[in-house]
Amino acid sequence: MHILAIHGSPREGGNTEILLDSLIEGALSAGAKVEKVPLYQLKFSPCIECGECDHLGECVLRDDMDRLYESYLNTDVLVVATPIFFYSHTSYVQAFFERFQAFWARKYRLGQQHPLNKTPKGILLALGATKGKKLFEGLVRSFKFVMDAGWGVYVGGLFFREIDKKGDILSRQEALEKARSLGRDLVLKPEEEWDLDRSSSP
Ligand SMILES: Cc1cc2nc3c(=O)[nH]c(=O)nc-3n(C[C@H](O)[C@H](O)[C@H](O)COP(=O)(O)O)c2cc1C
Numbered sequence: 001m002h003i004l005a006i007h008g009s010p011r012e013g014g015n016t017e018i019l020l021d022s023l024i025e026g027a028l029s030a031g032a033k034v035e036k037v038p039l040y041q042l043k044f045s046p047c048i049e050c051g052e053c054d055h056l057g058e059c060v061l062r063d064d065m066d067r068l069y070e071s072y073l074n075t076d077v078l079v080v081a082t083p084i085f086f087y088s089h090t091s092y093v094q095a096f097f098e099r100f101q102a103f104w105a106r107k108y109r110l111g112q113q114h115p116l117n118k119t120p121k122g123i124l125l126a127l128g129a130t131k132g133k134k135l136f137e138g139l140v141r142s143f144k145f146v147m148d149a150g151w152g153v154y155v156g157g158l159f160f161r162e163i164d165k166k167g168d169i170l171s172r173q174e175a176l177e178k179a180r181s182l183g184r185d186l187v188l189k190p191e192e193e194w195d196l197d198r199s200s201s202p
Contacts (some may be wrong), residue, residue: 001187003027004068004075007038008082008093015169019125019160020081022176026183035071039092042068047098057110059102069102072150073114077121077186080143084128088138097146104149114151121191122147124157125179129164137201156196158182 005024009016017038024034042064052060059065072078080096082089089097106112124143128135136159144154160175169175178195185194 001027001032001077002075003032003034003077003079003186004071005034005036006078006080006093006096007036007040008080008090008096010040010090010092011083011166012038012040014083014166015127015163016081016083016125018167018169019127019158019175019179020079022179023079023081023125023183026180027186028183030184030187032183032187035075037068037071039090039096044068044095044099046095047101053102053105054109057102057106057112059099061099065096065099068096069099072103072120073116073118075120076118077123078147078150078152079123079125081125082139084126084132084135084139087132087135089126089142097142100146100149103151107149107151118151120147120150120152122152122154123182123186123194123196124154124159126157127160127163127169127175129162131161134201135159135161140200140202155191155194156198157202159197159202 007017007020027034044063044065045061082093126136147154163169
């Protein structure tokens with residue numbers, strides 16, 4: 001089991017990273033191979049809409065996404081962890097998502113299959129400061145399309161409200177335990193038994 005764990009907050013050691021690290025801890029304890037990627041440490045560009053992938057099936061930009069494309073194609077599970085910024089994901093995550101256009105082109109313009117015949121499963125870990133009723137709706141909708149572009153499927157996520165200041169999540173041990181337990185389950189249980197919120201507006 002290979003898990004690609006994307007850390008999408010610009011804040012090092014913040015709530016998102018603490019939550020993601022709990023999932024990673026659980027997954028490693030169950031024997032997963034985990035690659036954690038803090039997006040803010042990478043040098044990569046958003047999609048520049050040059051259209052080259054439409055016929056090449058590959059992105060022509062040469063940057064740190066090169067290795068992320070490779071990692072994604074080898075992964076069984078993609079975990080994207082992000083705080084809510086203005087009712088959406090962060091712009092680091094947005095740039096990462098946009099670069100899936102190269103996969104979209106391969107799949108829908110060129111009719112290609114996943115090169116390893118995998119169907120990666122997409123999971124969100126997300127949190128925000130407010131109680132907003134539809135706080136995670138946009139994020140879920142967007143990630144569903146991203147996973148579809150990458151020959152994968154969104155399966156659900158863990159979502160937490162009223163977490164704001166750096167470290168606030170440490171007072172929500174039940175959230176961290178949920179993430180840890182999910183990490184273990186990704187390895188030990190079939191997908192139907194993963195304890196996820198699967199709604200379209202969690
Ligand atoms: C630029 C920016 C925009 C934000 N927008 C929202 C928002 O729309 N809704 C919300 O509930 N929280 C919002 N927040 C609060 C963050 O989601 C919250 O502080 C979160 O705990 C930060 O997680 P981190 O420590 O992993 O970075 C925003 C924070 C920033 C810096």
